[in-house]
Amino acid sequence: ILNMGEAYEHTLMVKNECFVYRLPPRPSNRGYRAADWGLDKPMWTGRMRVTTMNGNLTIKLLSNEGELFAEAPVAEYPGVAVESVTDSSRYFILRIINQQGQKAFIGTGFADRGDAFDFNVTLQDHFKRAKTEEIIEQAPVNEPSLDLGLKAGQTFRINIGNSAAKSKPKAKPASTGGLLLPPPPGAAASQPVASNDKSEWGEFSSASDNQWVQF
Template sequence: MEDDYERVLLVKPECLVYRLPPRSSTNRGYRAADWGLDKPSWTGRLRITVKANKLEIKLEDKISGELFAKAPVDEYPGIAVESVSDSSRYFVIRISDESKRTAFIGVGFADRGDAFDFNVTLQDHFKRVKTEEVIEKTPDIQPNLNLGLKEGQTFTIKLGNTSKSKTQTKPKTNLGGGLLPPPPGDVKAHPKQDTSTEWGEFASASSSNSSSSSNWVQF
């Protein structure tokens, strides 16, 4: 697994180590100016490594790689790594040996950028660790939805205005030309007759009857 391997988060080829003077009871914080910054006790390489989410600061010989001291860090900021009150390039770290004995030493960097990288690397690591812990403690409240279609399953999509256009009724044709239908009852409307034709027939019938009237017997 990935956690079984040691990962290197930061390497700085030059780190300055100082022996700390006794702290006075009135001194609330560390001051790098009290260390004799021009005379470091040791100079070597600094590496920050992580294995199984356990972070360590390792001080090693820059040529042979021999371990000079190591400082396990459980949280940051914290007692394992502390800033000083008078500079951003120096820190106090708590080192330990195989017998779990601990001591505090001062470390620093000649370049301010190296100190910035050291600080940010520690912050980013523990920020990521806290995020992972929150994710692990948060229950998965999202249901396991299977949104795929089963074999042979179909679905219908209803488009807008489609049903409306299909349900429109055909307008009725007004055969009456706007006239009302005839009233109910036995009264029937007589169609309009062609009076000119009937009058012609009546006239011819009258003329034929007039010729036969001479044959009538008069009393």
């Protein structure tokens, strides 16, 4: 991170080797092909650094001694400042701008496919993050939440119990339709039974144990 007065420059990516190519006339009906650039003869070789300051992204091409060769401000990606070629994932077209505001297009790329992948992902992540922050800033302010806390002196009661058991209905006795139920087993044995004994001792059944009947 570099301190540029009150603003800070953040470095998002550094690649120690990248190539720059002079572009042939732009095709009118199709995109650029890296194979047309003469990839074995770059016009410049150096380092690439991707930085941001105050949310603005810039691609800087630097010599090995740190001198600025060219820089490309990028307002969106994909866009006119950075374009992909049609025949390779390792090469791109950059729109560079000098201190006088003059613009030019150059070809750039990497020998390592992984470096090109990192470059692509770095740009995508930056603008995805910027888009998310923009959406958050434009979102309406939420309504103030309700204050559900207890005020001073307020109380509340909680009934803890088995409400299901309380609400369970009592079982009703089975209906007999108004008819008397038969006595339970053994009840007949406890009831007095009239004697119909006509034996010879039957008429003495009412005599007490200490009385005799004389004939």
